[in-house]
Structure formats: structure tokens, C-alpha cells
Amino acid sequence: MDVDAGSVAVLAGIAAFGGLLAVLAGTYGLQQARRVRRTGVRVEALVKRPPGGVSDEPVPPRPLLQFVTEDDRVREVVCPVAPTRRRPLNAGDHVLVLYDPADPRTVVVHDLEHAGLDRALIAGGAVVMLLSLTLLAAALTNR
Template sequence: MVVLASFTALGGLVALLAGAYGLWRTRRITEAGALAEALVKAVRQGADRPTLQFETADGRVVEVGSPVPGTRRRPLRAGQRVPIAYDADDPRDVVVLGSERRGLDRAFVAAGAGLVVLGLALALTA
């Protein structure tokens, strides 16, 4: 029973940390990142997400894979322009404004916390 409790708590901790990191990263980039407008390019063959092309504040043109899949409630279409925030130190780190995945990250934190508590409860009852 202790092994099951350990695996449950460890899995919950991984989910909790993944969700917390996602929330932290999104907040950091949206609050302190540089703003730009990106051009959505077509989905490359074999990829499931479109490419975003934008110009940084220092004039570099950057192409990155979109952090948002093309099949969400607000799909990205080729030729469309979308507002983004990017990390000025690493312009490949991008958040599409209005399509952040905070809900998913919060769900990971909640599910992870629940699994950690369940694992601890199982360990205490063993």
C-alpha cells in the first residue's frame, strides 16, 4: 500500500509542478515580455501547429511554432495576425495573447494537489 501511496503522491507532485510552471511562465511573459504582432503561417507538413512569424524590438525576424494548436476554440488561420508577448531574452518563448492556457494549467495544479493529498492519506492509513 505504501508503494501505491508513493506513486500516487509522486505523480501528483509532477502534475502540480507542471501546472505551476505553466502558470508562472505565462504570467512572466505576459507581464514582462515584449509585445508584437505575429503573422500566422500555414501548418507545415507533419506538424500540428502553425508557425508564427514576427519582428522583435531589435529588428530580428523570428519564426516559431505556435504554442496554440490550430484546432482550439479560436483557431489560428494562415494569413491572420495575432497579438503575442515574447521573452526579449529568448524570442522563441511566445504566448499568444487571448489564447493562454491558464485553465489547463490550473487544472493540473488542482489535480496534482488532489493526488498528493490522496497519496498522503493512503500512506497514513497503511
């Protein structure tokens, strides 16, 4: 089967772009979490059941975290990480969070950071980019 080098080049370029987006998203996530851990304000947050959350759903929605900022504003944000078996985050529990004083909607839950997902995005995106660029180089040399 004869494959057009131009078609392969276009598909490889699209895949490389997708890989680049994954690398950028993972890098941004790690950078934001690191920044909030470094400069964020520590407060205790109350875990609340999400509105409309039914307990027998196959994948329960993420709970809400309610906390008071330094300027005495009450904030409610969706928990940035999913509950785990080790830390189920039941309604009424209290957790330590760090929030960005410039944007209190940006929070990091202490001891529940899942940097693995961001690292997986970076690694997966890099692999896709590498394979795409290799495919692109092979297609261009076979012209």
C-alpha cells in the same frame, strides 16, 4: 484479500510523486505565462501553416507564428496554444503575441492564453497527492 502495507506505501509514494510533478508543471506554466505577460514585448505575428500539415488530419498540428523581434531578427515559433473554433488561427492571419526578450522562443498569444490546463494540472496533482498521502497514512497505521 490481504494487502502488504509496504506495497501500498510504495505505490502511494509513487502516485504522490506524480501528483507533485503535475503541481510543479502547472505552477511553472502559470508563472512563465504571467512573467511574459508582465515583461514581454508586444508584436504582431503572422500565422503560418506548419510544415507538412495536411488539412484533413484528425488533429491538425499547431500553426507557426512568425514575428520580428526588437533587434530585427525574424523568429518562427510553434504556437503555444491550439486553435479553437472561436479563434481558428488560419494561415495568413495576424495575432498579437508577447515574447520574452531574453528568449524570443517563449511567447504568449494575446487573448488565447489557456491557463485552465495549468490550473487543472495543479488541482489534479493536488488531489492525487492528497489521496496518496491518505492511502499511505492508512497503510502505515494498519501495520
